[in-house]
Amino acid sequence: MIYIKQELSINEEIVAKEVKVIDENGEQLGVMPTSEAQKIADERELDLVEVAPTASPVVCRIMNYGKYKYEQARKEKESKKKQKVVEVKEIRLSATIDTHDFEFKSRNARKFLTDGNKVKATVKFKGREVNNTSFGANVLNKFAKSLEDVGTVDKEPKLEGKSMILIINPKNND
Numbered sequence: 001m002i003y004i005k006q007e008l009s010i011n012e013e014i015v016a017k018e019v020k021v022i023d024e025n026g027e028q029l030g031v032m033p034t035s036e037a038q039k040i041a042d043e044r045e046l047d048l049v050e051v052a053p054t055a056s057p058v059v060c061r062i063m064n065y066g067k068y069k070y071e072q073a074r075k076e077k078e079s080k081k082k083q084k085v086v087e088v089k090e091i092r093l094s095a096t097i098d099t100h101d102f103e104f105k106s107r108n109a110r111k112f113l114t115d116g117n118k119v120k121a122t123v124k125f126k127g128r129e130v131n132n133t134s135f136g137a138n139v140l141n142k143f144a145k146s147l148e149d150v151g152t153v154d155k156e157p158k159l160e161g162k163s164m165i166l167i168i169n170p171k172n173n174d
Contacts, residue, residue, distance in 0.1 A: 009050040010065050011038060016050075016058040023062045031057055088118045088167075093143065095123055095135040102139075106146045113151040113170040121166045133159055140166040 009015075014034055021029040021037045024046060029037075034048075041048040041062045049068070052059035089112040091105050109119045121143050123136035140157040147168055155167040 008065075009053065010047050011041070014038075014048065014050050014058070014060065016053075018057045019048075019050075019060040020055070020057050021048075021060055021062065022051075024064075034060075037062075084116060086116065086118055088120050090120045090122060093121060093123050093139055095125060095129050095132070095139060097139055102143070106143060109143070109147055109168070110150055113147060113168065116170050118154070118170070119147075119151065119168045121168065123164045125162050125164070130162055133164060136164040140164060144168060 016034055018031055019034050019037050020031050021040070023029055023040075024044070029040070037060055038048050044062060046062050047065040049061050049063055049065055050058060051061045089109075091109050091112075093102070093105060097105075109121070112119050121140055123139055125133065125136060129135070136159075137157045144151075144153050144166060149171075151168040151170050153166065154169045155165070157164050157166045
């Protein structure tokens with residue numbers, strides 16, 4: 001989903017005839033014609049900014065618009081720093097996987113889960129293996145069981161076409 005940031009109308013861009021004015025300290029100056037509010041803002045060497053265009057009457061605030069935009073950008077940047085992007089790491093198994101290969105892939109999945117990523121385990125069936133999907137389901141259930149101390153099953157093993165998929169989320173250690 002894409003959010004389009006709406007720019008606020010400032011100074012001469014405000015088309016309302018009357019506005020409710022709030023000064024830079026947060027005190028209400030009351031309802032007045034837009035031209036008078038603009039004069040007050042100019043006297044204080046600040047901008048008149050439309051903050052609630054849908055209200056009746058329109059609410060405007062006297063502020064330093066450049067400083068306001070800078071603060072908003074800084075807050076947005078700060079909130080992006082705190083976000084963690086969760087990746088989905090895929091591990092491919094086979095229905096007839098050997099013990100050593102299984103342990104190796106299990107160790108990799110454990111590392112991914114401890115790093116905070118999701119793991120998508122996939123068993124691809126070749127040829128006639130599709131007729132015996134229970135082998136693949138057993139491998140995936142064994143895989144989930146071996147990782148239950150670091151992850152929880154998000155999506156149980158499910159057959160999709162010629163592959164069976166299992167998704168494991170990392171456990172929260174907060």
